[in-house]
Amino acid sequence: MMAEKRVRLAVFISGGGTGLQSLINASKRGALSAQVAWVVSSTRKVFGLERAKREGIETFVFRLKKYDSPEEAAEDLLSKLKERKIDYIALAGYLKLFPLEIVRAYSGRITNIHPGLLPKYGGKGMYGLHVHEAVIASGDSESGPTVHLVDEIYDNGKILEQVRIPVLKDDTPESLAGRVLVEEHKLYPAVLEKLIRGEYDDSNK
Numbered sequence: 001m002m003a004e005k006r007v008r009l010a011v012f013i014s015g016g017g018t019g020l021q022s023l024i025n026a027s028k029r030g031a032l033s034a035q036v037a038w039v040v041s042s043t044r045k046v047f048g049l050e051r052a053k054r055e056g057i058e059t060f061v062f063r064l065k066k067y068d069s070p071e072e073a074a075e076d077l078l079s080k081l082k083e084r085k086i087d088y089i090a091l092a093g094y095l096k097l098f099p100l101e102i103v104r105a106y107s108g109r110i111t112n113i114h115p116g117l118l119p120k121y122g123g124k125g126m127y128g129l130h131v132h133e134a135v136i137a138s139g140d141s142e143s144g145p146t147v148h149l150v151d152e153i154y155d156n157g158k159i160l161e162q163v164r165i166p167v168l169k170d171d172t173p174e175s176l177a178g179r180v181l182v183e184e185h186k187l188y189p190a191v192l193e194k195l196i197r198g199e200y201d202d203s204n205k
Helices: 018-028 047-054 070-083 100-105 129-138 172-194
Strands: 007-013 034-041 058-061 088-091 110-112 146-149 159-162
Touching: 007 018, 018 034, 018 047, 018 172, 034 047, 034 100, 034 172, 047 058, 058 110, 070 100, 088 172, 110 172, 129 172, 159 172
Parallel strands: 007 034, 007 088, 034 058, 088 110
Antiparallel strands: 110 146, 146 159
16 A cells, blocks of 8 residues: 655665666655655766656756855755655765754655665765675675665765675675665665655654
8 A cells, every 4th residue: 555645755876876766666666655856966977867867857967066155055055945845854875974954854754765774874975886895805794775864974974774684605795786786676665655644753863
């Protein structure tokens, strides 16, 4: 069953947008009761923007250097989110620290997916293959994606769910990344749907 109301979701990206595509696909098949209404990228030349355009979704490139100050940038972004009546925000491979003003305005309604088992392997610089390289170097036997709420610190917000998969003896960062990505694309829409439905206790955010 889907939630009665289809909420409006903004997805923030910095790359190819495979995570974005997984959310679009879940919305189309009715597994996610949200419409991907806006896609925001931190850079112009990424395939994720092309994915959005192919789906007829409005896009925006959000770059701090276009503004006179970080405060002005955050104010403009928040204004645009409100204009589009965005209910929830999903970071899907977005590599920039999220503006504090947006975090406060959307408290408990911004999620991020991380390719490692937080709280290990989180923080600034821990993204993409860097995470998988660190996991393999550590000798850990497990890895997997984490979906968490976003606060003002990288990879710090309340963990909603994780999926654990084994690290194989012959894994490379690339092979581990590929298997984690498969799990990311299943986990993220499912967690977002539960968040929209109010199935997570938010008393200890």
